[in-house]
Amino acid sequence: MTRPTSRRTLLTAALAAAAAGAAHPALATPTAPRGTATDTATDTAAATGAGSRPDAAGPATAAGKGVARVDYHGWTTYTDWRSGTAKGTRAVAGSRHGVVIGTPAGRTEYTDPHTGKKATWDYATWTGPARRLTTPASELVASWNAHTPAGTWILVELRGTYTDGKNTPWYVIGRWAAGDGDIRRTSVDDQTDGRSTVWTDTLSIDDTASSLRIASYRLRLTLYRKPGTGSTPKVWRLGAMASDIPDRFTVPASTPGQGAGKELRLPRYSQNIHVGQYPEYDNGGEAWCSPTSSQMVIEYWGRKPTKDDLAWVEPEYADPQVCHAARYAFDYQYAGCGNWPFNAAYAATYRDMQGVVTRLGSLGDVEKLIGAGIPVITSQSFLKEELDGAGYGTAGHLMCLAGFTAAGDVIAHDPAGSNNDDVRRVYKRREFENIWLRTKRYNANGQVRSGSGGVCYLYFPAKPAPAQQRVLAELGIR
Structure with missing residues (x-):
């Protein structure tokens, strides 16, 4: 399968038509950056991050075969948070179990690429156990739920192990904060090892026509706070959806079932x-x-x-x-x-x-x-x-x-x-x-x-x- 030539979908144009590197390794710039070209077509193949993705996987099961093609797994419980490898973090119980900074593992500097602001941060890490996939994946999308009070933020990374036993780099999936006063939340461009690539928020195998897939993965959190404060982020859900479906232009039709005739009362916003x-x-x-x-x-x-x-x-x-x-x-x-x-x-x-x-x-x-x-x-x-x-x-x-x-x-x-x-x-x-x-x-x-x-x-x-x-x-x- 071919990859898109553009970094991102020109979603602005598409929907206008509808209307008419640091000391801490977790902050390091990935090696082997990938060059990108610009495609100004409205309906570009680079449907990444805003509605569709290159070589997206399909339904959760292969038609008629019952083979699981989608694996979502989330870490949410106190036992989950204790199962990982902690360096300065600790698991907390309560109404929502999660992971927070205990005693920081170290201190680092981060220069925000979108503001030029350089700041010093205490940090701690939590690395999840390996998640082995029943069906090796061509794509993975991580997602998380967290509280980041002022003066804190988080980094989410993903590392895959290929079916040939080799590892991907630790790919940055997001540097994130609920607000925008401390850092600007951001994905990271140009992350590839020549076998897989991160497209905004999705890790994809480059050549899905080959037999190469991701057999397992690990997620890593890095929690940051301003030095000398007692503030901490709290992450209470971290997970990833891994998938691999053969390409298809059409899918089997489903028949109406238990939801027929039911409508939920949502607000309407244009x-x-x-x-x-x-x-x-x-x-x-x-x-x-x-x-x-x-x-x-x-x-x-x-x-x-x-x-x-x-x-x-x-x-x-x-x-x-x-x-x-x-x-x-x-x-x-x-x-x-x-x-x-x-x-x-x-x-x-x-x-x-x-x-x-x-x-x-x-x-x-x-x-x-x-x-x-x-x-x-x-x-x-x-x-x-x-x-x-x-x-x-x-x-x-x-x-x-x-x-x-x-x-x-x-x-x-x-x-x-x-x-x-x-x-x-x-x-x-x-x-x-x-x-x-x-x-x-x-x-x-x-x-x-x-x-x-x-x-x-x-x-x-x-x-x-x-x-x-x-x-x-x-x-x-x-």
Whole structure:
């Protein structure tokens, strides 16, 4: 399979159409940087970070074979946090088990590449045990939930072991803080060893036509705080979704099931009423499908920013919480709001919330979640004629699934609506399922481009109801 020539999808253009190195090794720059080229096409193959990915894997099971193709595993319990290798961190129990800084392992300096600000930090690390995969993976996406008070931040890294026994480097998946006063949250470009590459937030095998895959992986956290303070980040969920599905332009159709006729009551927010607002965050609302979708689901669960949180937003702007979500999901390296784990981490900054990035196998899986009261945020790309009623085409777009009609068609809260009243849409089941789950598609010029392969965000309470817990466990999430 070929790799994209561009660093990132030009999501701004796609959704505009819809509207019309340091001392501590964890901070070191990776070796063997990869050069990138710029592709100015709207429907580019570089669908990375904002809706679709290069060579994305597909549904959770191979059709008719029952072979697990997606493995999500999360570390969340007190036992989990004690199972890793700690250097200066300690596991804590309580209402939410997690890992925090105990006695720092050392001190280091970090120069923020986006501000030029150099600062000294105490740090401590937690390295998780190896997660061996039943089906070796061509892609991995990590996600995390954490509290980072002022004066703290975290680094998330991933290291894979190939099927030939060799290791990848420790790849940086994200330098992250809930706020933007201490560091600018960021992914890291140009990370490759010539066999695998990090595309914004996704670790991918370079040549998926070969037999090379990732057989196991480890995750590493580095927690930072200002020297001489007692503050600490607390991470209460760290996990990764590993997947490997053969390429497909079409997927088997599912039949309506237990979710038919059920609709959840989500708020309706349009990204397009924010066009031109805060262009420093990915050119404004025209590219805010991901944080707009996130905000709809966060508020479905009864959480929202406080008045003080929103004090920075211009008072004449409607739905200021959407501006807030865009700012605090923004990835300063990717220069966009579509970093998948950054959106999940933003959702988890709200009281007693969790967020994960994973892949699902069919709309039947979505029906189970809807039936349990859990909305789903999906990522898809399509031509205008491939989704009746959308009125646009896109190289990468996020929307919320709120339910199903009695006939089993999809009820979506699509942030590409021209206004809030235009957000609720009904899309044909077969059309929607195919554009969401496929891994390959054709653009308007007949060129092969990638699809997201069933990527979704799932946001749910820290203590789900029993029925919700059962459904999540069935989908590999605990």
